[in-house]
Amino acid sequence: NIAYNAASFLRLQPFFASKGIDLRRHQRWSYALTNVGSSFRAFKRVLVFALSRLIATSVPTLAQLLPTWQYPTVWAGFVIALITPVAIAGGLFQFHLAHSWLHSNATLYHLVHKVHHLARYPIPSDAGTESPLEFMLDEITPLTLLGPFWLWLPGEAFIMRDHRTGHTFELGNKQLRAGEEGPAVHHMLHHTKNAGNLSIIPYDKLFGTLMDSTKISAFELPLPRE
Template sequence: MNTENAKPQQRFLPPPPGAEYPLMGSAVGGGSYNSHLVAGVLFIGLAAIGAIDWWLVAWIDGCLAIGLLLDRRTMNRKIALRAMPGQMLLYSQVALRAAVHMFPYYAFAFVLYLGMAPVVLPLNFAISSFVMLYGFYMLLRVYWLVHYLWVLNFRWEHAGRTFQTHQANLKTRRSAIQHVLWAFFLGNVGLVVRCSSQVITIAGFEYLRQSLNLDLTQHPTLNVHVMSIFWGTVVVWLATFWFMLQPTFLIYYRVHRTFHSCRPLYDSVHSIHHRGVLPTQLDSGTISPLEFALTEYNLPAGMLVPNWYWTLGQIILAFAGHLPSHDTNTWMKTGHHHLLHHRLFNVNFGLIAREDKRYGSFYCEPPQAASAPEPSGEAAPPARRRHAVAALAGEDD
């Protein structure tokens, strides 16, 4: 066995330059649901100015309230309001650094949009991609909710392979049912940001296009060449898409690792996702809306895909990371990669393994070791690591 891959990086090792976004200032921790409560208030404010419908706010805040009630640890954990300004200042620094990192790629995507808009715009807005994507997500999430509740209520004795029931949040029937319900309702909140990313980006591009009078159909000399410009732009888009994809992985890695290294940001933004020490499919949405805002807008070139393809791609991307989490002896290594992050906390921060290998946080173990009851040898995480992960995820509350 390759012992270099089998031994996780220790938490106290300083990260290499560029692995995290540097932050100035400090703040104390305040509770893992702070950012969800902030998001709930922000959604109400958006509805008050007419940016979103009140029915959507009622659904979002209703799901948030049910999620809070289902997790008793939330009610027992004090939320320090005085810490929130400092936490938001730290979050704003991450957001600003990510935005600066993304700006050149947004500028290039906007230039591509100018050539594609006369043809692509009707395809994206014929049916709202938010309604499509959120509707498809809800159908899939309802399916998994019903499936899991059926297994937990009526086939608990056979649920070991499905849930690895002796693991953390799924170790008893009651805790498993509670976690599945909690993940369903709370996950419906953050997914609003993911599902609206294409609509918001295209709407912003379209506003700039009209404001700057860059609509090709309004220029007589260019109007007759719209289709030629469109196909030329598509060729450029396809030829450069892979290069535009590279910063997406890096920005996600840096944001994710920064949230782990900065304890106030972990407490207020990211820790909610780590409630699922052994995540289910429904945990793909249990991410703070504030974190979604940073990780879902870093692929501007992808926003130009017609909404049917965007919908399918987003669903595959979201669920693939958690699909094998109930049976780690699987061929799908991407899901295994993220599952080990949930188990060991300080490894495998990236969407793919490339950034982890580059910055020294990559870890893998043989599939049979991951599914064994008590792993041993160099691949086994120390007991103190397992206890620390449980504490960080709130399992000791």
């Protein structure tokens, strides 16, 4: 995030200035709050582990489920490959429901989620500007409580990669101009319009929250000053 902020400042500063936004100040604020969010995300690992020890005591181990357990590495790789799509789909489904709740409940939006939407034109470090409540709502899933750490981590890592991409306004605007679809333009439009596009395209289609990007014009970014 530090490297991106430094490299993109000259490119983005004229656009942010035209919107009355101090980009340097936003970068500092966003980075500081993201560090708080990252600290909670690290603590979440400990919290999830503690909760899983309490909840999953009756869940059989993989060795019990597979009495012929002789090649643990092979089995582990197979199970991770099988579970990762489930972890991604389940995690994003929970995120969609939680995100919808945060937007539909005026009290929750103004007291909790509004801070995240201060980033109308998001930069990657805005991906972490969430409160502990928001992290818990969309990241503590049934799989994280009932499955071992190594089982659900790849799915979460995939989600986090797209989450960061979705907070890159510069990339999202480029995709919008080219008529492309992807995490960047999808979530960028959610921030700039503060409506719709609550998670991923399939779920947004299912719940009727998909925005028609073909009817939205890309932003014109002024050229950097020499």
